[in-house]
Amino acid sequence: MTRTARPERLTWLLPSHLVEAAGTETSGPRGRPRRTVRDWIVDTTIFLLAAFVGLLAAETSVKYSSEPVALTDQIVGGLACCALWLRRRWPTGLAVTLSAVSVVAPTASGAVLASLFSVAVRRPFREVAWIGALAAAASVVQVFVRPDPTINVVVAICLGIVLILLVTAWGMLVRSRRQLVEALRDRALRAEAEAELRFEQAQRLAREAIAREMHDVLAHRLTLLSVHAGALEFRPDAPPEQVARAAGVIRDSAHEALQDLREIIGVLRAPGEEAADRPQPTLATLDTLVEEVREAGMRVVLDNAVTDPGSVPASTGRTVYRIVQEALTNARKHAPGTEVTLILRGRRGEGLTVEVRNPAPTGPVPAVPGSGQGLIGLTERATLAGGRMEHGPTPEGGFALRAWLPWPA
Missing domain, CATH: 1.10.287 (Helix Hairpins)
Incomplete structure (x- = not known):
């Protein structure tokens, strides 16, 4: 099985809410989830974008407003951008406050869009809808309270509403994707638990x-x-x-x-x-099993070097018989039409070795539900008998099974 990276080494790539759900992130002050490296990158990027939009609005304010008003706009815009670091803790209150401030301070427009994005990502649709409507209304009022002489009034109103809709839709898309990731993660955890239960059963x-x-x-x-x-x-x-x-x-x-x-x-x-009603097979009946599968149309090459199968203990012989029986059954299901090679070696005091190999199937193979459960039982049987069993695909695409069982002297 391919070794995967440890989950705790990948937490910096995940949002804090997913890290908290996975239970791999420590808590910050007062039990709040600590920001991951990814969260810091996202927050810094949003802060810079909001500051860039605020600088554009501040440039217009300097040209067409008095010096005290322009200075006030710059101060309010800077405070609004700094307030974005609180958007994870209080997304709704921050969005409402910044929307009201943006009516008289156009430099806070970038911060308003960033706060709307946070609300759309973290809050339900009904709350997002009324906050988005409030921000749109504040954008319309701002056009008349602090007009921009370089832009037509209708164009300014439409531009503000379109930006609000785009940012809100983007945030809701991110929210949907996160919910999908969480649902897939929960489904994977349930599938893993069910597989473990099937293995135990x-x-x-x-x-x-x-x-x-x-x-x-x-x-x-x-x-x-x-x-x-x-x-x-x-x-x-x-x-x-x-x-x-x-x-x-x-x-x-x-x-x-x-x-x-x-x-x-x-x-x-x-x-x-x-x-x-159950017959007890032994190693002496292995030839009969091979003949039966050959009569059923399966090609089996038997290389049996055990000259005295009657001297093998009954429990060991039955285990070998069941291993070969399951291996031939699996080859018939998963590699139909291929030639199966069965090798049996061993002597007293050294143990008994059985190996079953088959090449890769030449045609399409139908999926068989419940595959692999028989191999689990065989491994358990071999372990309880004091032996061991290994199985898996070969480099050529086939399948090989090898088991060793004790044979007392």
């Missing part, structure tokens, strides 16, 4: 399946114990040779039963299934 079902199979093995061992112990109980006068033979069988059966039981400790058996 598949793991639990795999353990229950292993417990059901081991139940049959333990039942067989305990039956042998019961039979030979009963013979010793009802034939106390049996010859020493028979007593020794029965005791040896009891000892071997108890040892094997404890070994099987150790593999499934802590795994619960699901009720409602009868074990008598």
Whole structure:
């Protein structure tokens, strides 16, 4: 799986509201979310743009107004631009105040547009609508209170209203995009949680399946114990040779039963299934499985170097059988028409290795829902048996599965 960057290293690229929602940003004074680097860049850019618009208005004010009025406009415009640093904390109050100030101070027009953008980004549509209407009304009144001799009255009114509408629409577009990002993030978190639940469910079902199979093995061992112990109980006068033979069988059966039981400790058996109807495959029946899939039209190349499959422990043989069975099933579903190679190696004391490979499919492969759950169960089975299993795509585009299981000497 490809390693991704740590989330805390990317928070400077996110707005503070997304960082706060993700739970990766510390709080500033009085519990407020601290500004990220991105927030500082945005706030500085908006401040400079508002100051630029204010300077344009101040230039006109100097030409066509008295010196005291022009100086007052410049001071008010500078204060209005500085007040924009409060737009994240009080967007509505700041927009209303600046709209009222802009009626008599055209240098605050840039700050008004910036505050309207903040309101459109952070507040609901109804609040944005009446604040936008207030700013439009203030823009119309400003044309008559502080007219610009270089621009026609109708043009000035239309220009002010168009700018207000454009800034408001831009802010609402940003708000919609943020809401979409938050919705996608929540959906991704839910999908991740659901995938984790499916993984846990598949793991639990795999353990229950292993417990059901081991139940049959333990039942067989305990039956042998019961039979030979009963013979010793009802034939106390049996010859020493028979007593020794029965005791040896009891000892071997108890040892094997404890070994099987150790593999499934802590795994619960699901009720409602009868074990008598389920055959117990072993490594000796692996050839039969291969012949069955060949008769179904699948090409399988078997390279089996285990000369004495009957000497392999029953639990290990069943695990190998299930691994091969699932691997052939996956190859038939995800790579139909390809040739599957099955390699089996091992000896006593060294363990048993099984490898299944198939090349990339030549044609389109339909999507199969629930894929990957069987491999989770196989990995759990191999781990409980004291072994390990690895699987994944090959560099050529195919798929390979390799498992190792212990084979006591």
